[in-house]
Amino acid sequence: MFPLRDHNPSTRTPWVVWTLIAVNIAVFVLTLPEFQSDRRLYAFLMEWGLVPARVLAGEGWMTFLSSMFLHGGWLHLLGNMLFLWIFGDNLEAEMGRAGFLLFYLAGGVGAAFLQIAADPGATAPMVGASGAIAAVMGGYLLLFPRARVDVLIIIVVFLRILAVPAWLMLAVWLGLQFVNGLAGDGADGVAYWAHAGGFGVGMILALPAWLRRGGTAFWQRTQGTPPRPAAAYRLAASHIPRVRRR
Secondary structure, eight states: OEEEEESOOOSSOOHHHHHHHHHHHHHHHHHGGGGGOHHHHHHHHHHHSBOHHHHHTTOOTTHHHHGGGOOSSHHHHHHHHHHHHHHHHHHHHHHOHHHHHHHHHHHHHHHHHHHHHHOTTOOSOBOSSHHHHHHHHHHHHHHOTTOEEEEEEEETTEEEEEEEEHHHHHHHHHHHHHHHHHHOOSTTOOOHHHHHHHHHHHHHHTHHHHHHTTTHHHHHHHTTSOSSOOOOOOOOOOOSOOOOOO
16 A cells, blocks of 8 residues: 555645755755765764664764654655655644644654664664654544545556545554564664654644644544545546457
8 A cells, every 4th residue: 555645635835844855855865975885875874873772872862863864765765755745734734834843853753762662772773754754644643534545556466546544544554563563673674663653653742733623523523534625636547548359
């Protein structure tokens, strides 16, 4: 299930989301020379990535922030920015620009702390905006659990786009983080507990915004859907000619 867009139009231009995307892309482009050498890349990520064992030794506190803007490759970067673009604009509209920026940064820091708690002796650097974006997804679930999200379903050669409730797509994603976190040994280099932790931190940090709107009364008024008319999309017809059987 790969999300493509949601049906939850924003009421304002998401300047903070766009700025975060631009900064992440700019930082990645500036770090591309480090990828020319494994040795240089390792030294760079050890310096600016978040290393749990190093943090617990009292060093590298600035890496809580710097690691959130580093990525391990184009796919890592583009996947994170897609999730931020889909889910971030609505939270920015609800929280305000300054509030959303603080929410995003706090979510990333909270996710990093939970990854450290899960694997305090880890010596591999953790990089990426995934923890902060997981917090955005947790906040989105709290405020808009039944907003529709278009997802691309890929099963071998079968491809199809379906509109599903946000709670279903996000629950599947969160479940995968727990399953992989419990079953994995960290060999794949993915910080699953930072993802799951960030998601939970995001729900907690979004509670004030949810309560200001009435809490459960807000859900009852909106039925968990966006508090404004949902965006309607129509998939373009395929230009591939149809071949009929004879």
